Amino acid sequence: MTGLLIISIIGTILFGYFIICRISKSIESGRFIDSPQGRANHGILVYGVADVAKKISEHGIKCQIVTDLVIPENGFFSALFALSANDMDNLMICCAAKKADPDIYIIARCNDVQHDKIFIEVGASYVLSPHETIDGLLFSIQCPLSAMRVLT
Numbered sequence: 001m002t003g004l005l006i007i008s009i010i011g012t013i014l015f016g017y018f019i020i021c022r023i024s025k026s027i028e029s030g031r032f033i034d035s036p037q038g039r040a041n042h043g044i045l046v047y048g049v050a051d052v053a054k055k056i057s058e059h060g061i062k063c064q065i066v067t068d069l070v071i072p073e074n075g076f077f078s079a080l081f082a083l084s085a086n087d088m089d090n091l092m093i094c095c096a097a098k099k100a101d102p103d104i105y106i107i108a109r110c111n112d113v114q115h116d117k118i119f120i121e122v123g124a125s126y127v128l129s130p131h132e133t134i135d136g137l138l139f140s141i142q143c144p145l146s147a148m149r150v151l152t
Contacts, residue, residue: 048109
C-alpha cells in the first residue's frame with residue numbers, strides 16, 4: 001500500500017514537471033497562450049492611431065490595426081487601444097470589444113474629461129487623458145517581457 005502511494009506521488013510530480021516545462025517553452029518562444037475557445041491570440045488591437053501600432057511592434061508585441069468599428073472575429077486579442085480623436089468612436093469600439101470578449105483589457109483615450117466615467121462604465125480598464133501618451137504603458141508592458149527573457 002505504501003509503495004502504491006509513493007508511485008502515485010512520484011507520477012504526479014513528474015506529470016506536473018512536464019506540464020510546467022511545456023508552459024515554459026511556450027513563454028520562451030514568445031507565443032501567447034491561445035484562448036479557451038481555440039482561437040489564436042493576435043496580441044493587441046489598435047484603433048485610431050496607426051503610429052501606436054508601430055511602437056507596439058517595435059516592443060516585440062503582436063498587434064493589428066482596425067480602421068472600422070468592428071472587432072475582427074479571426075481570433076481574440078489581449079488588449080484594445082482605442083485612441084481616436086472621437087470619443088463616440090472610442091466608446092463604440094470599446095463596447096464592440098467587450099461584447100466580442102468580456103475579458104479583453106481596454107485602454108481608451110477620453111478627449112473630453114467629462115466622459116471618463118462613461119468609458120469606465122462600458123468596460124475600459126484604463127482611461128487616457130487627452131494629452132497623455134502611451135509610452136509609459138508600453139514600457140510597463142515591455143518590462144515584464146524583458147525580465148522573463150533575462151531569467152531564461
